[in-house]
Amino acid sequence: MASVVQKIKLSPSRDIPFNKLVLSQSNVRRVKAGVSIEQLAESIAQRTLLQSLSVRAVADADGNETGMFEVPAGGRRYRALELLVKQKRMSKTQAVPCVVRDGGIAEDDSVAENDERVGLHPLDQFRAFQTLRDLGMTEEDIAARHFVSATIVKQRLRLASVSPKLHEVYAEDGMTLEQLMAFSVTADHARQEQVWQNVSRSGYDEPYQIRRALTENTVRGSDRRAQYFGIDAYQQAGGPVLRDLFEHDDGGWLKDVALLDRLVTEKLKADAETIAAEGWKWISVAVDFPYGHTEGLRELEGKPIDLTIEEQTTIDALNAEHDGLEAEHQDADELPDEVDQRLGEIEAALLAFEDRSLVYDPADVVRAGVFVSIDSEGRLSIDRGYIRPDDEVTVAEPEIGQDADTSSTGGQEDTTSVPGTVISVAGSPTEPEEDDEDVTKPLPDRLITELTAHRTLALRDALAENPAITFQAVLHNFVLTAFYRFASSGSCLEIGLRPPTFPTQAPGLRESVSAKAVEARHESWKTRLPKSENDLWDALTALDGAAQACLFAHCASFAVNALYEPANRYNQGRVSALGVRTRLDHADVLARSVGLDMVQAGWRPTVDNYLGRVTKPRILEAVREAKGETSAQLIDHLKKADMAKEAERLLDASGWLPEPLRLVDVTSAQEQDGAAGPSLPEFLADDEDRDNASDDDRPQLDAAE
DSSP states (O other), X not given: OOOOOOOOOOOOEEEEEGGGEEEOTTOOOOSOOSSOHHHHHHHHHHHOOOSOEEEEEEEOTTSOEEEEXXXXXXXXXXXXXXXXXXXXXXXXXXXXXEEEEOSSOHHHHHHHHHHTOOOOOHHHHHHHHHHHHHTTOOHHHHHHHTTOOHHHHHHHHHHHTSOHHHHHHHHTTSSOHHHHXXXXXXXXHHHHHHHHHHHHHHSOOOHHHHHHHHTTTSEETTSHHHHHHOHHHHHHTTOOEEOOSSSOOTTOEESOHHHHHHHHHHHHHHHHHHHHTTOOSEEEEOSSOOTTTTTTOEEOOOEEOOOOHHHHHHHHHHHHHHHHHXXXXXXXXXXXXXXXXXXXXXXXXXXXXXXXXXXXXXXXXXXXXXXXXEOTTSOEEEEEEEEOGGGOOSSOOOOTTOOOOOTXXXXXXXXXXXXXXXXXXXXXXXOOOOOOOSSOOOOOHHHHHHHHHHHHHHHHHHHHTOHHHHHHHHHHHHHHHHHHOOOOSSSSSOOOOOOOOOSSOOTTOTTSHHHHHHHHHHHHHHHHSOSSGGGHHHHHHHSOHHHHHHHHHHHHHTTOOOOOOTTSGGGSSOOOGGGOOOHHHHHHHXXXXXXXXXTTTTOOOOTTTTGGGSOHHHHHHHHHHHHOHHHHHHHTTSOHHHHHHHHHHHHTTSOOOOGGGSOOOHHHXXXXXXXXXXXXXXXXXXXHHHHHOXXXXXXXXXXXX
């Protein structure tokens, strides 16, 4: 005989006046969490009570009902209703819908109600907010009614706008919320789906990798061009911007690069035309000039504009206030915040007066020029007062407005003339795209030259910081000149600095750590030396030995040439006398002597400076050397562009260097070169070598000393 299924019986519901309800001690919730009581009360005021209270009748000692009901489940709703009564927004006799329980355990009911409650899936919330928006509610209205910020509502709406196909993947736990956030950078559903298909297959599906794939071929909002022209102005000109609502994006990504470049060029030309009113012969304009672009040009000495009586009065007042504040608080262990802030304001104001514009001789202005560019912070950079060699006129002055030589700007140029001034706008030289061949090819000559340009600058900086080695290097030059060359110049000392130029500009060379250090050191010495060369000897005599040594090292460092230059006389053959090596070998000697480390000098492999310029086997070889075979296998299936980007990430902070930048070990170098002689003459030896020298060698050692 079949068993009878017992039917369940639901607890009855009834409306109970609020003043007949009390909070039960059986309610298990003790810790505050989630929406506050105040917010819940506001929600009830807006929507009324959406969920009944679970109550039990209160009995007296004899087991008889008292007419009161306790609330073991729904305590927060009870407290919210209680708050509304206190605020006189609800009557204390207001009927409250309740479910009356008479069996089971009260604590069990309370636990079950909280445990079995399931919050909305995030995707449901995204779509719900979108529905409310479609029904006419503003983002602020949605935020106010659901007790979140307007920013959160905008984020949820942005996630709701992601491709429905990706929503399905997310709903099935095929991607994380962070990955879905990354896709919200763009509203292009087709592009979102394409990128997901690529990254999900390759395994390179981290949120930052997704953002990078979606924003390639764009310009970051922190780029100097975007900062200079202004993102708002770019948008007003019709330029689209991608924004990330979930992470700091430095102003987003500007999609229309061609439009941005055109707008920046037009603004730079307008600024140049304003400067042209000063009467300069030529103005060279570029977003950024290469390192050393002023070499070979004579820089004019300008004089600061004279201060007006009002400005001088202001300076005197600021100095007096500054001295008064310092005297007043000279015994204080720590300055009050307002005093410290005021001192900073005074110092900034005084610095502004010191950094005023310069005035140049009108006779020089008509044959000199200006470089106009954008600095790394996006500010207009104006570098006035440079005369080209062709304009150093001794017989006849050329006409003002004559076409100027634009060789120092590099690349293609758009030349515009205004009355009295030639304005040339430099373009970026194009570089041929390298074939993506799956064979290991020798490094291109141009790439080696660019890499060794970085090494040359770093070696200059290292040599300038090591006067002892610099003295030895120049002494080496002295000895070669005195004993093994015939000097025929008109000078009584046949030695000179011939700073080499860089035939190709390596990416990032001008803003490298080494370049900035060399430039800062040069400017520091420039301020200490006299303006007239006639006063130079006396000024040098006044320096102590340490200062002379440092200046000597700085000047000598400019002669460093560790550049690889293909098919020229410097790297053909060997110098035979006393086994002196070639110029590049001698650069290795100096690098070992000063302990040159290109990693510490700030060089790291990027797509621009190395990885995008070599073949795929070279990229894999770099990753394999730095991170091991496992890391190389992670990217060996990628196309070259993606492989280069991932290799840049893998090699970051690894300390890996390409061969031209590595510090060559002297033992391995000699093994490769065979029985080659030492890099420096043997009589330039250390003390131990001097002690072991033969009598025939001692005269040479004495002469060298």
